[in-house]
Amino acid sequence: MNRGAILHSCILPDIYAKNRSLLSFRLRTAREDAAECSLAVYARTTPERIRKFRMTCSLRDKEADYYTVEVPFPKVARYQKYYFELVGKGGEKLYLTSWGIQEKVPEDGFFEFLYANEKDCLTIPEWSKGQVYYQIFPERFCNGDRENDPEGCVDWGSAPDRDHYMGGDLRGISSRLDYLEELGVQCLYLTPIFRGDFNHKYATTDYFEVDPSFGTKEELAQLVDACHKKGIRIILDGVFNHCGIHFPPFQDLLEKQEASPYKDWFIVTDFPVTLSHHSYECVGAYKWMPKLNTSNREVREFVLSVMDYWIDKFHIDGWRLDVSDEVDGSVWTQARSFLKEKYPDCLLLGETWGSGRKLMLGNQMDSIMNYIFRDSVRDFFAAESIDAADFDGRLNHMLAEYPEEMQQALYNPLDSHDTERFLYLCGGDKRRLRLAAAFQFVFPGSPVIYYGDEIGMTGANDPDCRGAFIWEKEKQDEKLLRWYRRLAALRKGSEVLRKGSFTAVLCEGRTYGFARSLGEEELYVLLNAGEKKEAVLPVASPGKYKIIFSDREEEEGKTIRARWAEDGGKNGVNGDRMDCQGRLELMAGEWSVLVMEKEKEERGYEE
Structure with missing residues (x-):
C-alpha cells in the first residue's frame, strides 16, 4: 500500500462529534489501494474492551479514497483511544496511530x-x-416604487454599467413573491441593501439603515414577514471586510488624522491619510473601499452589533458574509458563539472563491459560496475542457473538504453578480444551461438560481451580469422557466436528493451516471453532455426502474427493466464500493438527463 497517502488528522472533518454520543471518523488512503479499513476504539479506562468497526469508502477522487464510520457511545463520548487497521489487496496489514504507520498491532x-x-x-x-436559493441583486430585480428612484435613473433594461441606477427596490421584490414561490424558491439571498455608495452597495456608509433607493426599514420588515408567510427564508449580505469612504468613522479619520479615535479601525499605512490606496489598505487597489481592521476589538464588537440588530429587529434568517476569508477569523468565531446562542437556526454563509475549509471547522461558517462547484460545472458542461472521469474526481475532491452535514448545506451556484452568467459561458446554448441546472439540482448541497437565469438572461462579467430582470412574458424563455420549476419541485419532493450520499457508477466520455442513496431509498441519474449514444447504467439490482424526471417530459412515469449484470456486479468506476447487480440499457439523447428510482414493489426483485 502507498504509505505516504494514508492520513488521519485529529480535527474536522477527520473526526468530529455529530452529537454528544456519536462520533464520526475518517481515514484517507490512496485510490483503490486498500481492500478493507477498520477503526479500533476503546475507553481509556477499559483497554481490554476494544470495539472494531469496518469503515466505508464514502468518497473517491482521482488520487484518494476517503473511508468513514460513525461510532455510537452509550452516554457521552469521552477519553476514547483509537487507531486504524488497513488491509491491502495483497493481504498486507498496516496500522495507523498518532505515531505514524506500524506493521504490528x-x-x-x-x-x-x-x-x-x-x-x-x-x-x-x-x-x-x-434548500433552493435565489440570489437577487436588488437594484436590478424589480422597481416597485418610482418615488424612491435615485436622481438620474436610466430606463429599466438599459445596458448595465457601474455608474447608473435603474430603480429596483424592496417593494419590487415584495411584489414578485408569488412568482418566486411558484418557481420553488425556499430562501432569498439579497446582495447589500444598507446605505452605501454605488449601485451595488458594497461600499457601506451606514450599517443600521436601509439605503433610501431601496426603501425603508418598514418595507424590509414587510418583505421578511411576507416571505416567512410563504415559507421562504431570507438572508442579507454583510460587508464587514471593508466599508465605503463615507462611513462616519472613516470620515473622522480623514478629518482628525492621528487624533481620530477610529484610526485603529482601519489599516493605515501612511499619515496624513488621503483618499489613496497608498494611505490605507483597501479592497485590491480600490480606494473607495477601505479595509476594516477586523483584528481590532472595537471593530469586532461593532460587527456583532450589526449582525445581531438585523436578526433581532427584522427577523432575517441569517447572513451571507462578504470576503469572509479575508476577515480576522476571531470575528466569525465570536459571531457564531454569540449569535447561535440567541438564534440557533440563523445561517452564516461565507464568501470564498477557493476551498472554504478554514472557515468550515465548526466554529465559524455553516456554509460557503461554493465557487469550486461552479468551476467544475463550467468546465464540464460549458467549456467541455474535462471529461466525466475528471469531473467526478473534482467533485469528490471538493466534497472531501467538508463533513457530510456541511456537504448538504453547501451553497452551489452556477453564476453570481461577480461572474459571467452561465448561459454566456455556454455561448447562448440553452441545452448546456438546462443540463448544468439539472445537475445542480440533483447533486448534494443547495442549488442556487441567480435572478434571471431561469428566463434565459445572459451577460458577460460585472457589470454585464447585473442586467435588469426581464418581466415582459413575451421576452422570457417560458420553456426554460418551466424547466427550473420542474427541477425545484423534484428537489423539494425528494429527501434522497437533499440528504443522500453520492456515488458515481458511470464515467464514459461526456456521459456521467451516479447514485444518490439514503437508507433503502436510491435514485439514479444519467447525464449525457454530448451526442446521442447508447449507455449501460449500473444499478443496485435487476427489476423495474421508474423515470421520475427527464428532459423529455413525456417519458416521466415510464418504467425500464434492468437486467442482471454479466460481470458479477463490478462496474468500472466504483465496483469495489457499490454492489451493482443490475444494468439499465438506455438510449441517452443529446444533452439529456434521466432520473430514475427503483419501483418500491420491485425492491429485492430477482429473476
Whole structure:
C-alpha cells in the first residue's frame, strides 16, 4: 500500500462529534489501494474492551479514497483511544496511530478523543440543507416604487454599467413573491441593501439603515414577514471586510488624522491619510473601499452589533458574509458563539472563491459560496475542457473538504453578480444551461438560481451580469422557466436528493451516471453532455426502474427493466464500493438527463 497517502488528522472533518454520543471518523488512503479499513476504539479506562468497526469508502477522487464510520457511545463520548487497521489487496496489514504507520498491532501511541462538549457538536441549520436559493441583486430585480428612484435613473433594461441606477427596490421584490414561490424558491439571498455608495452597495456608509433607493426599514420588515408567510427564508449580505469612504468613522479619520479615535479601525499605512490606496489598505487597489481592521476589538464588537440588530429587529434568517476569508477569523468565531446562542437556526454563509475549509471547522461558517462547484460545472458542461472521469474526481475532491452535514448545506451556484452568467459561458446554448441546472439540482448541497437565469438572461462579467430582470412574458424563455420549476419541485419532493450520499457508477466520455442513496431509498441519474449514444447504467439490482424526471417530459412515469449484470456486479468506476447487480440499457439523447428510482414493489426483485 502507498504509505505516504494514508492520513488521519485529529480535527474536522477527520473526526468530529455529530452529537454528544456519536462520533464520526475518517481515514484517507490512496485510490483503490486498500481492500478493507477498520477503526479500533476503546475507553481509556477499559483497554481490554476494544470495539472494531469496518469503515466505508464514502468518497473517491482521482488520487484518494476517503473511508468513514460513525461510532455510537452509550452516554457521552469521552477519553476514547483509537487507531486504524488497513488491509491491502495483497493481504498486507498496516496500522495507523498518532505515531505514524506500524506493521504490528499497536500497543501505544493511539489517537485520542477527549470529550464531546455540547457546543463542540457540529450543528448546521436543518433548514439550510438542500434548500433552493435565489440570489437577487436588488437594484436590478424589480422597481416597485418610482418615488424612491435615485436622481438620474436610466430606463429599466438599459445596458448595465457601474455608474447608473435603474430603480429596483424592496417593494419590487415584495411584489414578485408569488412568482418566486411558484418557481420553488425556499430562501432569498439579497446582495447589500444598507446605505452605501454605488449601485451595488458594497461600499457601506451606514450599517443600521436601509439605503433610501431601496426603501425603508418598514418595507424590509414587510418583505421578511411576507416571505416567512410563504415559507421562504431570507438572508442579507454583510460587508464587514471593508466599508465605503463615507462611513462616519472613516470620515473622522480623514478629518482628525492621528487624533481620530477610529484610526485603529482601519489599516493605515501612511499619515496624513488621503483618499489613496497608498494611505490605507483597501479592497485590491480600490480606494473607495477601505479595509476594516477586523483584528481590532472595537471593530469586532461593532460587527456583532450589526449582525445581531438585523436578526433581532427584522427577523432575517441569517447572513451571507462578504470576503469572509479575508476577515480576522476571531470575528466569525465570536459571531457564531454569540449569535447561535440567541438564534440557533440563523445561517452564516461565507464568501470564498477557493476551498472554504478554514472557515468550515465548526466554529465559524455553516456554509460557503461554493465557487469550486461552479468551476467544475463550467468546465464540464460549458467549456467541455474535462471529461466525466475528471469531473467526478473534482467533485469528490471538493466534497472531501467538508463533513457530510456541511456537504448538504453547501451553497452551489452556477453564476453570481461577480461572474459571467452561465448561459454566456455556454455561448447562448440553452441545452448546456438546462443540463448544468439539472445537475445542480440533483447533486448534494443547495442549488442556487441567480435572478434571471431561469428566463434565459445572459451577460458577460460585472457589470454585464447585473442586467435588469426581464418581466415582459413575451421576452422570457417560458420553456426554460418551466424547466427550473420542474427541477425545484423534484428537489423539494425528494429527501434522497437533499440528504443522500453520492456515488458515481458511470464515467464514459461526456456521459456521467451516479447514485444518490439514503437508507433503502436510491435514485439514479444519467447525464449525457454530448451526442446521442447508447449507455449501460449500473444499478443496485435487476427489476423495474421508474423515470421520475427527464428532459423529455413525456417519458416521466415510464418504467425500464434492468437486467442482471454479466460481470458479477463490478462496474468500472466504483465496483469495489457499490454492489451493482443490475444494468439499465438506455438510449441517452443529446444533452439529456434521466432520473430514475427503483419501483418500491420491485425492491429485492430477482429473476
